[in-house]
Amino acid sequence: MNDSQWLIEFDASKAKFRWFFIQYGFDAEWKRLEEARSKNQVKRMLDIMNSVWFELPDSIFNIKMNPAGWVEFLSLLEE
Numbered sequence: 283m284n285d286s287q288w289l290i291e292f293d294a295s296k297a298k299f300r301w302f303f304i305q306y307g308f309d310a311e312w313k314r315l316e317e318a319r320s321k322n323q324v325k326r327m328l329d330i331m332n333s334v335w336f337e338l339p340d341s342i343f344n345i346k347m348n349p350a351g352w353v354e355f356l357s358l359l360e361e
Contacts, residue, residue, distance in 0.1 A: 283361045285324045292319065292327065292358055299351030302343070308334050331359055 283291070303312040311330050318326040335343075335355075342349060 285322065288324055288358065288361055289319070289322060291361070295351070295354035295358070299355040302338065302349065302351065302355075303334065306338060308337070328359065331355070335359060 300312065303309070303315075311334050315327055315330045318330065341347070343352060345352075
């Protein structure tokens with residue numbers, strides 16, 4: 283997937299996973315993510331998302347529990 287396609291997918295799915303940025307205290311990271319999105323900085327966006335991914339509680343954020351938005355979030359990271 284090229285950067286343009288990735289950004290389209292991000293825009294289409296971000297509302298589904300924004301909640302866990304906010305609920306788990308990643309407000310600043312969400313703001314940086316939105317700022318990077320406004321500049322089409324896919325690599326920076328992926329860096330931010332990866333750092334959040336490592337900090338989220340494993341007991342909740344895994345395929346078995348599959349919270350809302352998790353599949354969409356992982357899909358973006360895996361592209």
